[in-house]
Amino acid sequence: xxxxxxxxxxxxxxxxxxxxxxxxxxxxxxxxxxxxxxxxxxxxxxxxxxxxxxxxxxxxxxxxxxxxxxxxxxxxxxxxxxxxxxxxxxxxxxxxxxxxxxxxxxxxxxxxxxxxxxxxxxxxxxxxxxxxxxxxxxxxxxxxxxxxxxxxxxxxxxxxxxxxxxxxxxxxxxxxxxxxxxxxxxxxxxxxxxxxxxxxxxxxxxxxxxxxxxxxxxxxxxxxxxxxxxxxxxxxxxxxxxxxxxxxxxxxxxxxxxxxxxxxxxxxxxxxxxxxxxxxxxxxxxxxxxxxxxxxxxxxxxxxxxxxxxxxxxxxxxxxxxxxxxxxxxxxxxxxxxxxxxxxxxxxxxxxxxxxxxxxxxxxxxxxxxxxxxxxxxxxxxxxxxxxxxxxxxxxxxxxxxxxxxxxxxxxxxxxxxxxxxxxxxxx
Numbered sequence: 001x002x003x004x005x006x007x008x009x010x011x012x013x014x015x016x017x018x019x020x021x022x023x024x025x026x027x028x029x030x031x032x033x034x035x036x037x038x039x040x041x042x043x044x045x046x047x048x049x050x051x052x053x054x055x056x057x058x059x060x061x062x063x064x065x066x067x068x069x070x071x072x073x074x075x076x077x078x079x080x081x082x083x084x085x086x087x088x089x090x091x092x093x094x095x096x097x098x099x100x101x102x103x104x105x106x107x108x109x110x111x112x113x114x115x116x117x118x119x120x121x122x123x124x125x126x127x128x129x130x131x132x133x134x135x136x137x138x139x140x141x142x143x144x145x146x147x148x149x150x151x152x153x154x155x156x157x158x159x160x161x162x163x164x165x166x167x168x169x170x171x172x173x174x175x176x177x178x179x180x181x182x183x184x185x186x187x188x189x190x191x192x193x194x195x196x197x198x199x200x201x202x203x204x205x206x207x208x209x210x211x212x213x214x215x216x217x218x219x220x221x222x223x224x225x226x227x228x229x230x231x232x233x234x235x236x237x238x239x240x241x242x243x244x245x246x247x248x249x250x251x252x253x254x255x256x257x258x259x260x261x262x263x264x265x266x267x268x269x270x271x272x273x274x275x276x277x278x279x280x281x282x283x284x285x286x287x288x289x290x291x292x293x294x295x296x297x298x299x300x301x302x303x304x305x306x307x308x309x310x311x312x313x314x315x316x317x318x319x320x321x322x323x324x325x326x327x328x329x330x331x332x333x334x335x336x337x338x339x340x341x342x343x344x345x346x347x348x349x350x351x352x353x354x355x356x357x358x359x360x361x362x363x364x365x366x367x368x369x370x371x372x373x374x375x376x377x378x379x380x381x382x383x384x385x386x387x388x389x390x391x392x393x394x395x396x397x398x399x400x401x402x403x404x405x406x407x408x409x410x411x412x413x414x415x416x417x418x419x420x421x422x423x424x425x426x427x428x
Contacts, residue, residue: 050077050149051077051126051145051146051147051148051149052124052126052129052149052150054077055077055126055129055130055132055133055145056124056129058075058129058133059098059121059129059132059133059136062101062132062133062136062137063097063098063101066101066104066105066136069105069136069137069138070137070138070139070176071139072136072137072139072140073139073140073141073142074140074141074142074143074144075133075137075140075142075143075144075145076142076144077144077145077146091122091123092122094121094122095118095119095121095122098117098118098121098122098132099114099115099118099119101136102114102117102118102132102135105135105136106135106136109135109159109162110162113155113158113159113162116128116155117131117132117135117155120155125150125153125155126148126149126150126151127148127150127151127152127153127154127155127156128155130145130148130152130155130156131155131156131158131159134156134159134160134163134178134179135159135178138176138177138178138179138180138181139176139180139181140179140181140182141181141182141183141184142183142184143182143184143185143186143187144184144186144187145186145187145188146186146188146214147188147189147190147214148187148188148189148191149191150191151189151190151191151192152187152189152192152194152198153192157198157201159178160178160179160201160202161201162178163177163178163179163180163205164201164204164205179205180205180207181207182205182207182208183207183208183209183210184209184210185202185205185208185210185211185212186210186211186212186213186243187212187213187214188213188214188215188245188246189214189215190214190215190246193215193216193217193248194213194214194215194216194217195216195217195218195219196216196218196219196253196256196257198213198216199211199213199216199257200257200260203236203239203260203261204236206237206238207238208236208238208239209238209239209240209241210239210240210241210242210243211239211241211242211243212242212243212244212245213243213244213245214244214245214246215245215246215247215248215272216244216247216248216249217247217248217249217253217274218248218249218250218252218253236260236261236262236263237262237263238263239261239263239264240263240264240265240266241264241265241266242257242261242264242266242267242268243266243267243268243269244268244269244270245270246270246272247269247270247271247272248271248272248273248274249269249282250282251282251283251284251285251286251287252286254269254282254284254287255284255286255287255290255291257287258287258288258290258291258292259290259291261291262291262294263294264291264292264294264295265294265295265296265297266295266296266297267292267295267297267298267299267300268297268299269284269299269300269301270299270301270391271301271302271304271305272304273304273305273306278306278307279304279305279306279307280305280306280307280308280309280310281302281305281307281308281309281334281336281337282302283309283313283316283317284300284317284320285313285316285317285319285320286316286320288317288320288321288323288324289319289320289323292320292323292324293323293324293326293327294327295324295327295328296327296328296329296330297328297329297330298324298328298330298331298332298333299330299332300332300333300334300337301332301334301358301391301392302334302336302337302359303334303336303358303359303390303391304391305336307336308334308335308336308337309336309337309338311339314337314338314339314343317337317338318338318343318344318346318347319347321347321348321349322347322348322349324349325349325350325351326349326351327349327351328349328351328352329351329352329353329354329381330352330353330354331348331352331354331355331356332355332356332357332358332392333356333357333358334357334358334359335357335358335359335360336359340369341369341370341372341373342369344370344373345372345373345376345378345379346378348373348378348379348382349379350378350379350380350381351381352379352381352382353381353382353383353384354382354383354384354386355370355373355382355384355385355386356385356386356387356388356392357370357385357386357387357388358388358390358391358392359388359389359390359391360387360388360389361389361390367387367421370385370387370423371385371423373385373423374423374424374425382425383424383425384422384423384424384425385422385423385424386415386420386421386422386423387420387421387423388415388418388419388420389418389419389420390418390419392410392418393418
């Protein structure tokens with residue numbers, strides 16, 4: 001956010017762009033604005049904003065410097081501690097400011113949608129604020145809203161649908177399309193949640209490389225049907241990383257999702273229950289068998305469930321793991337999803353180098369049989385086996401830098417502090 005305050009830097013480069021076409025081509029790549037919720041008052045304890053405060057503040061700044069909106073390439077809000085910025089203005093004044101700005105800077109957006117956004121923004125409705133930011137900052141490449149406070153509502157969905165309804169554009173024109181340059185998209189909605197239609201819509205943006213959704217299920221809210229919407233055919237040709245936190249997809253739901261992610265390399269799923277007792281782990285074997293052939297990093301955490309897979313499903317799951325031979329290198333799974341260490345050893349792909357097993361506590365608690373996996377000649381590349389009594393707590397990393405293979409694993413000290421046991425094969 002502080003980048004938007006440095007008017008002199010932006011004005012200098014912007015003035016160079018106005019000299020001639022050559023200087024415009026040279027200067028433009030140097031304008032790269034990062035809007036962040038971090039406000040570093042001290043290195044030890046940075047002050048952070050809630051996502052609503054972050055968006056509210058960003059919208060106000062963009063209204064003062066709309067010429068810079070096209071240079072905002074990253075937006076990051078990780079609200080670990082809410083901080084109110086205390087902006088107080090007359091609602092009618094704010095409505096007029098935003099309404100006029102949208103009329104001039106977003107004339108391609110339908111008028112009724114512009115008016116709806118402008119009318120909701122003064123009341124700090126996160127849905128409208130987020131929609132405004134998407135419209136204004138069309139060349140954003142990295143978007144991280146850890147948790148949208150009031151949920152992702154119909155206004156944001158209408159903006160995304162509008163962007164996808166636009167006719168096919170050239171690569172040059174696509175830069176001014178809403179989300180036309182997006183590469184990394186991370187959004188959490190822990191109010192209403194996301195449904196399959198939402199995920200497929202976002203996957204339709206052709207430049208997307210990393211997607212992370214919090215609270216995705218087959219339907220938006222438990223017991224509510226999926227909203228009727230026309231969904232364009234997803235592209236997802238460049239998508240190589242998919243992370244689903246607090247996920248409650250069914251096996252069929254994941255199969256449908258992976259069917260459009262043909263070049264996926266990293267898959268992280270952290271499941272949650274749907275408040276039903278007893279809860280049983282869904283089986284994702286079919287999805288992995290049919291569409292997981294290129295996955296190199298697989299993190300499947302089902303420790304939230306009371307019961308693991310039944311014997312038939314567990315056998316199918318192990319066969320699915322075997323089908324990933326040739327690509328899979330890092331594997332994180334739950335202890336309740338397979339019978340014994342011997343069964344797992346017979347199914348592990350030969351290419352696996354690191355194995356992390358979660359949720360020993362409450363299953364059998366005996367980690368030592370898994371030491372023998374390192375001596376198994378069938379899996380010669382396996383170098384480390386890590387056994388945890390519980391699950392991995394905290395962010396595993398979803399940014400383009402962290403989502404790559406092997407970069408989203410905590411250090412050994414973390415596992416030991418969590419009561420984990422680490423087995424390593426000595427180098428010869």
